[in-house]
Amino acid sequence: MKPVFIALLLACSSAQAAMGPFDVYEQALRNDPVFLGAIKERDAGLENRTIGRAGLLPRLSYNYNKGRNNSESTLPDNQRGSRREDRNYTSFGSTFSLQQPLIDYEAYANYRKGVAQALFADENFRDKSQALLVRVLTYYTQALFAQDQIDIARAKKKAYEQQFLQNQHLFQQGEGTRTDILEAESRYELATAEEIQALDEQDASLR
Template sequence: MNKLSLLGAALMLLAGNPAVAAMGPFEIYEQAIRNDPVYLGAIKERDAGLENRVIGRAGLLPKLGYNYNKGRNSSKATYLNERGNNQSDDRHYNSYGSSLTLQQPLLDYEAYAAYRKGVAQSLFADENFRGKSQELLVRVLDSYTKALFAQDQIDIAQARKKAFEQQFRQNEQMFRQGEGTRTDILEAESRYELATAEEIEARNEQDASLRELGALIGVPAIDIADLAPLDQHFQTFTLQPANYDTWHEMAVANNPNLASQRQALEVARYEVERNRAGHLPKVSAYATVRQNESESGNTYNQRYDTNTIGIEINVPLYAGGGVSASTRQARRAMEQAEYELDGKTRQTLIELRRQFSACLSGVSKLRAYQKALVSAEALVVSTRQSILGGERVNLDELNAEQQLFTTRRDLAQARYDYLMAWTKLHYYAGTLSEQDLARVDEAFGQGPGTR
């Protein structure tokens, strides 16, 4: 075969195997980093917040300023002459002045407090971005699993409809032959319609989830066939560390939302200090190089070159009570930040405990649902045989099939709940990373040709 034929064969192979293009959660995340407007906005928010450190530091550094003026003056000077009479002179002249001033704060507690506030604001921006970065991992997996679970519900609903439709026809035929009842027909029809309604609801949920994923990667929506399905035989993860106390310590130390709230408290604390500094004196050193010529009536036709170096002291005495009021206001805001930190800490630890318990119980739930599924499948088979033997009725078969489909749905839900609980546990502990999502990604589409 020539190269052209080989290329055509490869394209046909790819076209015949659409699963090759299936995307796992990690690939969705990689695209979301480049396209999600929430994440991209968080980057700009962080970059803007980091500038607060430089802005605050500027108040402690020297300031250099230059002033220049040149003008045309017209004035009338009146004075006493030798005879004691008033005499006036009209003066038309150019004036000129320039000065270069260097000033360095020596003692300025307000500037120092503003600097420390800027540092805290910069750290707040960094921690806030870290939190939103981890939140993106959770959002990707949440929308991804919701879309897949909706597909599972659609498949189950369609299987139920098929089973109930078949049962309906059998009951109708038996009724015509005088061996069935009208109640059996109505029961099968009712359950068929309920399955139809559940399928419609699942499709709506799936459409919303797929649109959420599309918004993350910058497209209107994606197709469910583009997503790699969950491997039905995936293994649960070993929980490390295994005890809750260690997770508790990790959350208190590493959770980015708690860390950003602590920095918000530092911002409020130094805002109190900045306002309190309105009562304190300021001392600064300065040096000035000044040139002026005919700058005023007293220096008419005179030129001065002046170099000055000195100390300036500014002592506030009274500001109408504004400084005290601003300090009280800032202190109340600081106390509010303390309560908010306490509330957020409690809520975070509650969620941490919930996800930790969900991870532990999730393993047992999956095992129980898997056994229940085997039992439910066996129950359907035995019920059908019992009906043939006259020991059971059609309603018993409908109930057995209903139990089977419910168990399938609950097992699918338990699988996705477990993966979300494991991910959220690391999120609330503040340790969620791309490596964790890559580990979860291994549970999806592990069959041949899915990557």
Template sequence: MSKLSILAAALALLACQTAQAVGPFQIYEQALRNDPVFLGAIKERDAGLENRAIGRAGLLPKVGYSYNKGHNNSKVSYLDTVRGTITEKRNYDSYGSSLTLQQPLIDYEAYANYRKGVAQALFADENFRGKSQELLVRVLSYYTKALFAQDQIDIALAKKKAFEQQFQQNRHMFQQGEGTRTDILEAESRYELATAEEIEARDEQDAALRELAALTGEPNLDVRDLDPLQEDFQSFSLTPANYDTWHEMALSNNPVLASQRQRVEVARYEVERNRAGHLPKLSAYATMRQNESESGNTYNQRYDTNTIGIEVSVPLYAGGGVSASTRQASRSMEQAEYELDGKTRETLIELRRQFSACLSGVSKLRAYQKALTSAEALVVSTKQSILGANGSTSMH
């Protein structure tokens, strides 16, 4: 086979491997379909959204229908002015049916419960938005950990190779009477430390790959399946570069804070719902009834009755339970408000830390690039020095 054919085959193999490798966003797409934590979050959101309909139901009309049918066997005694006491035995069927429509007109408890349901639905939506972002963070975290661990493994292997060569060289020099046993032990110690670093890096990589496998549902995920990060990436400028703008964006858009604010709203309307236990309720109702022989007094009689009216319910005393429940709900609301303050502080502290890291990251990256260039030049210079020293030794 010609060299050109071999090169073409190698390039084809490389292209095939690159095509099969998956990047972080492909992993994220798989995680959206397979991560059990995220799938559970979807169901949690769907369940939470139903609170809106549950709360609204208390404001809508209620329609009910009832029906009963029975067989009666009774003995009736009555006084007749001519014949005296007369006793009759009656065997008859009876039935009754009722269709009722009721519409709340004034019911503050139902209104507060509806607003609480709306807040619970909004909380479920914001909480799900936060968990969606958490999934992306988890994917990127485990993805970069797996690749970083591979770099650490490669570094550890390079160290082991260098220290092994140093060990062999020091032992040879010791045998020639030009070295010390300390040099041998030092090289051996460094070799063992590099071995420990390799083991630790492999453990970290195994853990990261297992996490990615759990996210994607791919049990046999290998680091070679991951698309390596680009080495020629360009540093970016933080836009906007003003912290105050990011501060306002975090307060307005952060899903953790948004969900916590809805939690406060839920607690607030829970207070109102309990307080409504002191308030009257007014509702309108309409009823259609059909009864036949429903009682002894209506034997062999049928009634068709249509009724429309209003009903007023006024609570007078409930043993102090309403007041106690209201106080309890108020304390829970205050707790939610304090927790919102705590979450806000945590978010802003983390925002400041990440903002500073992004600003300083560009300078740090440039410094690392310069250090890498200097280190590469140092390696070249050191190799030339070693070659020169070996040449001088050979001449002697």
């Protein structure tokens, strides 16, 4: 695509336009809704690789608990028969565990699936990126071609207008015919219609 892109850019840059092809392409990269949607799809697809890899990683867990005991117990006493004793204390406990299965075919299959989905998302993004480039260059060259058609139509109008005035002058002098006048007028109107059509095509391409 690069040689085609460079060749078209050189061809387009020869025409004096308000925005060059680089400017148009830069605007498209920032604002084209199809391309912006492709970026989001690519980012979401690449996450599948990370999600699949997570299933192969060790699972770590940590638990912590804290308890408070407030109790009173009655203990036997040889001298007084029994005695009361308060048992107030705080207890703590924590566990840390690591689990790693030696063989997990399902997790490995999910990882391979995630890799494939990520590769597909990246390739799909490349395809849409090239499609954006083709769209930009297509409409840009169409706009330039329409401008050429506009210039040609206006040149025709000018020539036919002069021919019309000349035929009208000759007719007044008795040297021309009314057919020549009508023919020049019809050609002028045809050139006007071509100009309007080219303007519409240019407007659609620029939009």
